[in-house]
Structure formats: C-alpha cells, structure tokens
Amino acid sequence: MDVMSQLQRQWLEHSAFLRKEGYLDDQFEQLRKLQDESSPDFVVEVVSIFFDDSEKLLNNMARALEQKVVDFKQVDAHVHQFKGSSASIGAMRVKNVCIEFRNYCEAQNLEECLRCAQKLQFEYSVLKTQLEYLFRLEQQIRAAGG
C-alpha cells in the first residue's frame, strides 16, 4: 500500500473511531461540510477557536471552584457556555459532562462539581489530542498530494 493510501486509511479509521467512541457526533459532520475550496482550513480554524475558548472556560471554572465561598451560579454560567460551544462543534462527550455538571451546580454540591470539573478537563484533553492527531493526518495527506 502506498503512503497516501495508508494515510487515507488511517484518517478514515480514526474518524470512525471518534464517532464510534462518542467523542464526536453528527454536528461535527455539519462542521466538516462547511469546509470548501474558499475556506480550506475551516474545520481546523473553528476547532482552534473552540480550544482557545474552552481553555479559558476551564480555567475560570477551576478558579471559581477554588474560592472559599463558591459562587455556584458563576460556575454554572461557565459550564452552560461550554455546553453550548461543545454542542455546536459536535464534541459529544464534553457536552454530556457539561449537562451532568450543571445538575450539580444547581444542587450546589461542591464535591460532585469538583469531580465533574476534573472529568470535563479529562474529556476535553482527550478530545484535543484526538482531533490534533486527525488534523496532523490531514496535513500529511495534503503534503503527500491528497
């Protein structure tokens, strides 16, 4: 198998893996469809913005949860926004943790909020790693003439 075919196969397998394992849902396909010859890097650019905004939100959540008196409404506001952006690009696992997290914010359950914050950080980190790998494959395919 030549290099190009190998890379393309790896890309297909990794895309399928991300869907099957629930990292990404149909909304990611909607995002992919928006990429065309006039915006050839659209997906990478949108996801980069998502990464930037996500990291700010995660930091803000962490800071809010560290306060002596936790403002659960503030934590909830950050989680709420994160749910919106993760849903908008199809980041399903991240979105689902946000939904769970909001319930604990409403209940003002600090222990569970801290657990959810950790879980959210974990799911986000894994998603980022997986997507960066996918984008590297795409770069390699393009470099190989694909």
Add this chain to the structure above:
Amino acid sequence: MASDTDYDSDGMRGNGDGGLSEGNGRRRKHPFMTWRNNLRALVVDNARTCRIMESGLLDAYGVEVEAVGTGEAAVELIASGETFDLIVLEMFLPFMSGPETARTIREMGISCKILGIAPMYCEKDAQEFLAAGIDEFLEKPFTPELFIPFLMEIDNQK
C-alpha cells in the same frame, strides 16, 4: 445568567476571527439550498464558536448573514436601517441580555422571525424569552433540521 467572562463580546461585526466566514458580506459560491427570495439573517451570539457555526450554516444554506457578538451591536445595526428576514438571538448575552435585546427590537417595530437560542433548554428561560418577543426557543446546537423549516416559511411568505 450572562457570563462575565468576555469571549469576544466586542460587538464588532465578526471581524475577530482571521478570515473565518461569519457572513458579513461573504457568500458561499455553491450553497446547499437556494431560495426564491434573497434571505438575510442576523446572528447575535457572544460565544465565538457558536457564532461562527450559526453563521456558517446559514451561509451554507444560501442565506446572507451578518453576525455580531452583543445585543447592543444588533440593536445598533437594525437602528442604522439594516433589515433582516431572520434573527438568531442567544439568550445569555452579556450586558444587554437576549430577552432585553428581543424586547428592544420588537419595540423598534421589527416584526421579522426571531429564533431564540440557548445552550440548554429550560422551561423558565423559554417562557421568559418568548414573552420578550421571540418566535421560537431552540437549544444548541443550531442545525439545518432546526432552521430550514423557518427559512422555507419565510421564503414562502415574502
């Protein structure tokens, strides 16, 4: 419950994202759908990722899009004489909230379709937003399945 973390609530007309299409004059060459009429939409969302997706999807489906990050910017745009067939309006905007924005737009005599949108569905939020003047309350993500029926209705009525 607007977050006080300012993720691009600059009110600028989508110029902060280095070339990503947020509408604002850029049209896709081969949209997925075409309409009998020229349809124009205004997207009002302070969350960058969401705003880009909402604008990008509408653009892909043949709608001319303007996108802003604050309610104030939306009101200013409409006050300047810009007209829209559809407004997509996030509920939890900073400063001027979604409901306040909707109320202001209606008080200006604007009767176009307004779709309120929020990260999660909540009955209380929906009631508040509908009372402020939106026509429908939607939960993100903003998908073609959600907005195409409204575009068809608007196109048929024009």
